[in-house]
Each structure stands twice: as structure tokens, then as C-alpha cells.
Amino acid sequence: MSAEMQMRPAACPACAVAPSAETLAAAGAAAPKEARLFLSLPTIHCAACISAVERALNGTAGVLDARVNLTLKRVAVEAGPEVTADRLIEVLAAIGYEAHELDPGVIAATATDRAGRDILMRLAVSGFAMMNVMLLSVAVWSGAADATRDLFHWVSAMIALPTIVFAAQPFFRNAFAVLRHGRLNMDVPISLAIVLAAGMSLYETAQHGPHAYFDAALSLTFFLLAGRYLDHRTRAVARSAAEELAALEVPRAQRRTGAGEETVPIAEIAVGDVVLVRPGGRVPVDGVVAEGQSEIDRSLLTGETLPAFAGPGMALSAGEVNLTGPLAVTVTAAGQDSSLHRMADLVAVAESSRNRYTSLADRAARIYAPGVHLLSLLAFLVWLWISGGDLRLALNIAVAVLIITCPCALGLAVPAVTTAASGRLFRRGLLIKDGTALERLAEIDAVVFDKTGTLTLGAPEPTNLGDHPRRDLEIALALAEGSAHPLARALAEAARQAGLHPARVSDIREVPGYGVEGALGGETVRFGRAAWVGAGAAPGSETASWLRVGARAPVTFTFADRLRPGAETAVAELVALGMKVRLVSGDAPGPVADLAARLGISDWQAEALPEDKAAAVQALGDEGRRVLMVGDGLNDTAALAAAHVSISPASALDAARVASDIVLLGRDLAPLGGAVATARRATRRIRENFAISALYNMIAVPVALVGLATPLAAALAMSASSITVSLNALRLR
Amino acid sequence: MQIIAYLIPVSLFLGGLGLGAFFWALRSHQFEDPEGDSRRILNDDWDEHPKP
Numbered sequence: 055m056s057a058e059m060q061m062r063p064a065a066c067p068a069c070a071v072a073p074s075a076e077t078l079a080a081a082g083a084a085a086p087k088e089a090r091l092f093l094s095l096p097t098i099h100c101a102a103c104i105s106a107v108e109r110a111l112n113g114t115a116g117v118l119d120a121r122v123n124l125t126l127k128r129v130a131v132e133a134g135p136e137v138t139a140d141r142l143i144e145v146l147a148a149i150g151y152e153a154h155e156l157d158p159g160v161i162a163a164t165a166t167d168r169a170g171r172d173i174l175m176r177l178a179v180s181g182f183a184m185m186n187v188m189l190l191s192v193a194v195w196s197g198a199a200d201a202t203r204d205l206f207h208w209v210s211a212m213i214a215l216p217t218i219v220f221a222a223q224p225f226f227r228n229a230f231a232v233l234r235h236g237r238l239n240m241d242v243p244i245s246l247a248i249v250l251a252a253g254m255s256l257y258e259t260a261q262h263g264p265h266a267y268f269d270a271a272l273s274l275t276f277f278l279l280a281g282r283y284l285d286h287r288t289r290a291v292a293r294s295a296a297e298e299l300a301a302l303e304v305p306r307a308q309r310r311t312g313a314g315e316e317t318v319p320i321a322e323i324a325v326g327d328v329v330l331v332r333p334g335g336r337v338p339v340d341g342v343v344a345e346g347q348s349e350i351d352r353s354l355l356t357g358e359t360l361p362a363f364a365g366p367g368m369a370l371s372a373g374e375v376n377l378t379g380p381l382a383v384t385v386t387a388a389g390q391d392s393s394l395h396r397m398a399d400l401v402a403v404a405e406s407s408r409n410r411y412t413s414l415a416d417r418a419a420r421i422y423a424p425g426v427h428l429l430s431l432l433a434f435l436v437w438l439w440i441s442g443g444d445l446r447l448a449l450n451i452a453v454a455v456l457i458i459t460c461p462c463a464l465g466l467a468v469p470a471v472t473t474a475a476s477g478r479l480f481r482r483g484l485l486i487k488d489g490t491a492l493e494r495l496a497e498i499d500a501v502v503f504d505k506t507g508t509l510t511l512g513a514p515e516p517t518n519l520g521d522h523p524r525r526d527l528e529i530a531l532a533l534a535e536g537s538a539h540p541l542a543r544a545l546a547e548a549a550r551q552a553g554l555h556p557a558r559v560s561d562i563r564e565v566p567g568y569g570v571e572g573a574l575g576g577e578t579v580r581f582g583r584a585a586w587v588g589a590g591a592a593p594g595s596e597t598a599s600w601l602r603v604g605a606r607a608p609v610t611f612t613f614a615d616r617l618r619p620g621a622e623t624a625v626a627e628l629v630a631l632g633m634k635v636r637l638v639s640g641d642a643p644g645p646v647a648d649l650a651a652r653l654g655i656s657d658w659q660a661e662a663l664p665e666d667k668a669a670a671v672q673a674l675g676d677e678g679r680r681v682l683m684v685g686d687g688l689n690d691t692a693a694l695a696a697a698h699v700s701i702s703p704a705s706a707l708d709a710a711r712v713a714s715d716i717v718l719l720g721r722d723l724a725p726l727g728g729a730v731a732t733a734r735r736a737t738r739r740i741r742e743n744f745a746i747s748a749l750y751n752m753i754a755v756p757v758a759l760v761g762l763a764t765p766l767a768a769a770l771a772m773s774a775s776s777i778t779v780s781l782n783a784l785r786l787r
Numbered sequence: 788m789q790i791i792a793y794l795i796p797v798s799l800f801l802g803g804l805g806l807g808a809f810f811w812a813l814r815s816h817q818f819e820d821p822e823g824d825s826r827r828i829l830n831d832d833w834d835e836h837p838k839p
Contacts, residue, residue, distance in 0.1 A: 100826065101826035101827065101829040101830055104823060104826060104827065104830065105830050122823060123819065123820040123823055124820055124822045124823030124826060125819070125820045125821060125822040125823060126820070167819075171813055171818075174813060174818075175810065175813060178806060178809050178810070178813075179806065182802055182803075182805070182806045185802070186798065186799060186802055189798070190795075202791075205791075209795060213799070
């Protein structure tokens, strides 16, 4: 193309100017490159929301167009380069809508669903052709004869043949690809039946034969494409939601340069750069602290709930959260080399070992495909022998057998059930990422939970507020409000809820890594780490913060991790289903025992390393149990990948979400028990559908074998079985 | 039976018209936000913007 464009000026000197004008125009059109921003709007739900959001965004300076997609809960904004996502998020926050920026690079892949549209188009064409051919067929079935019948058959052929060439392509392509590798799958008998039915019908039509199976070939294509489309829909919904989760974390870092600092994508960070990490930010790279003091929350990586002190010289890993003070970090590994990414790679390896699981549909197809071909060949040979060499009759019967056994119901049975089941689970906040996850979830009989971030929210809650005099609490509240540390925030929230008001503490300042300090009536008051307020060592493993007023002995505030909503219900329901429930955590024994007692889990293990977690899952597997692993941290990824099926909450690290088969979208754990029940019901429906298919084959195949299968019988049987399995799948909704 | 010579082409043509309309709708992204579109009917604003 470009070569041709360059040739043209040389061939025609006179019009040498024209192409350059063309390119100029093209460049001019492309020059104001519109920044395309995507925002996720999790709370949007109504017609009024749509117009409110669109009006607000269109009223913002620099925005050219904004359009809400309610199905995806997302807004696409076309805007000039000066408009930033943060600005738009502020605009939406002002009118009361929560918004998050999405990474356009990740989202773009799902913005247009080409494959889905392709199948839908083929489905429409085959549906159109099927209806028209069936109308003509009804005339033939009800007694049209001779020339009229031939005319109708010819018209049917004219409609059916191009349709089959176009609409059945996905099956032909798959079948061809599989045959080249010398294997069989469901698409091979399908393709063979479609091609033979069409070819045989054409031959019969030309020979003025009474039977043509054009309508059967078309309805076969139509029903199977419907199954294919359902399957695609399920996967597309899961994929787009999973990618949206990934796109929510726009990976950027603050890099310090000679002139100041700049925001750059993670990919541009190199070893030796200095990256700034603000309080509350996630450490984007592996590195060593160069400047600053702070506390680091590494609960996602290790399961340890107690924040760790961080000062110059300390090594940090990507994924840890900086809590109190700004840090400058010298990069030692970034991007693909960071520990986060290495872990994700390990998971990819573990994943491939699990892919050995074959779904029910594949197992059925493995028996089905060769069986059908053998049966059809047998019919051909036997009839050739009975009729004394009548090739046409024998072939006719062989084709009838192939058509009537063809797995309309089988091809619809699994997709229809999984679509209904995943839709039901999605509405309850569970996202099925993997095609076979539902079947594997139905088989589990043991559950391993991680503690921090999974059964608990990873957010602390004060436990001994009642032990302190009101005055102390008021001072603590005043100091706690001066900090963004999670312990301080939790204390402030709880104290406010108890109806307390802060004491008049002046000169409040935060000492990063230690605590908050202030002055009250000439006395210094401090709230923070034990050593800093002069309290000696912290007692045991409890998460605690200390308050010291003047010269008085310090008092301690203890905290416990807050339970995730629905955790009690989920554990109780799983136990009621007869599961063996185990709690394995990287945290200290104290908090783990405490939580286990609260939830009624008798089997627990503390201070588990990532290998211990994987080993715990493995041990249960060796007992012959099928394990469900629920976890969220980097230390859980190995166990998630080793388990029979795994679930992680949406708040988990990217690596953990990648490793798990199912993602819990909401905060609530309660749907877990129901999910297992739904999965079991879905598997039962799939088996029922297989049974229905088998039953229908048991009746239809002997009819076809003795040569009594007319096109009418084939059409009736095929439609009846397809509709039966679809309706059976709908019972799940 | 002469009528068949007219009716068959007519029915095919009308069916084809429907198919064409479906293709057009599919190609112009009208199935991308079914839920939003069903709510937009209730919207008082005149919406003359094409779909993104």
C-alpha cells in the first residue's frame, strides 16, 4: 500500500503535489489525537444516572464526547490531551458518582467483540436460511410431489448451500485443524454430517429423489452455532470483567529526575532510578529505601498483619503498601524482573499443570465422535450387503444415521448450563474465569482459607476501647486524626462512632514510621509505636498502638483484624455441606487462633510460609480430597495454583487473581456456600442433558438404522432434543 | 400454482431485508449496550449523537 503511494508521484510528475496534499490532510486529521479515556462507574444503575453523568462530562471543558455503557458500567470519553482522568473523576465525585480510571491499553482489547459479532452474524444467516428452507420443506412433507417437489428442493439447495459454506465455517476450520493433528473432537462428526447431508441432498435432488436433508443440515448448523455463541458470551463476560479488574490498576510510578519528579509508566523504570512512594501508595518496584522513614504493610505478601518499620537501607518488594511517610526507593528490579512478576510467572507454570483437567463435554466427545462414525460406517456396510450393492440406498441411510445422531443437544447442553450458572453466580458477585472451574467447584470436599485479606478485610478494628478512661480516648482520637496509618484511622473511626469528640491537642505532627505527637496543656502527648512512646517491647503478637500523656505510664490500644462480611455464613455453610475446612495463615499464632475460634474452625495453622501453604493443599490432595483454596496474597499464589479450584477476592494482588479460577467481586464472602451448591446443580443439569441426548439417540438411531428416518423425523427429533436441553438448562436461573 | 413463482421470491426478499437490517444494526454497534439502551428510552434529552 505505502509502496504504491510512493510510486505514484514518480509515475506522474504533474500530480506529485496531490499525494502530498493527501498525506497532509491525513496528518491534519490525525494531529489533534483525541485522548480516549475510560472510567469505570461501579455505582451507576439507572436512566437518570446516565444522563447525569453524560451531562456533567460533556459540560467539562475539553471533553468532546462522553458516552455511558450501562451494561459494562463504564463511560468512554473523547477529550483533548489537556483533560486528565483525575479531573474527570473529580467532576463525577462532585455529582456523587464513584469513578475509577481504567487502563485504555488493557480495555481496548475487549471494547469491540469481533469474535462474538462474527458468530452472531453466522447465527443470523443460518437462522434466516433455516426458516425459509423449513417453510419449503413443510410443503414437501405435506405431500408436494414430482415437479413441485423438485422445484422446492432446488430452491432449498440454492438457499442452503451458500449458507452452509458461510455459516458452518467455524466447525469446518476446527475440524480441519484437529484432523491435521490426527485427533478427533466434536467438530469432526458435526462437519462430516453437515457436508454429507448437503452433498447427499444435492445428489438426491438432481436424481429427483424424494428425500432432501437441507433443512436438517441448516438446523444442525443453527443450533450448534447457538451453543457456540452461548459459550462465547460466558467467556466474553468473564474476560472483560477480569480485564477490567486488571485495568483498574493503571501502573505508573513517580520517578525523581534532576529537574524534579515526573509520572512515568512502570515499563519505563530502569534499575538505578529513584522512585518516590507516597503514603498510602503501593510500592511499584523491587528496591532499597534511599531516604525517608515509614511503616510498610506487607500483609498481601506474607500474611503478617503488623506493619513493619522501614528506614534507609531496607529492601522493599513490589506490592507492599507504604503507610505513613514518603519514601524514596532506589530500584533494584522493575517490571518483568520484579518479585511480583516472577511469582506471576511461577503461577503460569503451575497453571499449565492443572490444565490436564478435561471437562465433561470433552470426555463425552471423546467417546461420542468415534462411536458415531463407526455406527454410520456399519450402517453403510450392512445396507450395502442387504440391498445387494445399492450404493445410493446404503449411503442415504448412513447419512441419515449421521444426521440423526449429531450432537445438537450435546453441543448445546454444556454451554447453555454454564451460561445460566455463570450468569447466576455473576449476579451474586462471583466471576468464573475458567471454563472448567464450575465443574471442578462442584467436586470439592475440602476448603483451605487464608486469613489476612480473605477471611478478614486486612483492616484493623480496636478491641479494648472500653478499658480506657474517656479523657485518654479523646486525646487518642485527636492524635489519630492526624495520621493516615490504618491503626490510627481505625481508632479514629471507632471513637467517632462511640460519640467522642477530639481533645484540644495542638501542634499535631506525624513522625513517619513512629507515630503522632502533639501538645496538650504544656504536656507532650504521643500516640504510636511502643518503643517511641517509651513502653518497652510490645506484648506478644497482638497488633497494638500506645498512648502516652506527659510523664504518665503509656497505655495500650489493641487491635484485631476486621472480619470480612459474610465470612461466618460462608464457613458455616461450607461445613454444613460436609467440607473439611482448614485455616492456613502466614500470620502469628495469636491472631490466627483467635480468628479460628471466632469462626469455629478447629483445624488451623499459623506462620505458614508460601511453601507450607502449597504443602497443606497438597497434603489434603494426597488424602484423596479435592481442595478449594481461597486466598488473596502473593504468599497464597502457589497454593491457589496447586488447589483443585481456587477463589480470590477482587482486592487481591494481580498475581493472585491471575492464579485463581474464580474472582469474588464484592466484599462479601457469603455467596461462597451458595456457589458450591450452584456448581453442583449445574453439573447435575449437564449430566441430565447428556442423559436426555442419549435417550433421544437410543430412540432415533434404531429408526435411522432400519432406514425409516425421513427428513421430517430428523427435523422433529433434532429440534425436540435441542429445545429440551435448553429448557432444562434454564431451570438453573 | 403460478402464485408460487411470485411468493417464493417475495418471501425470500422480505426475509433478506430483515437479515440486512440485522447486519446493519450489528455493524453499527447497536448490541453493545443493551441494558443502557433500554433505559435511554426513558431519557428526556434528545440524543442525536451516533454511538461511539
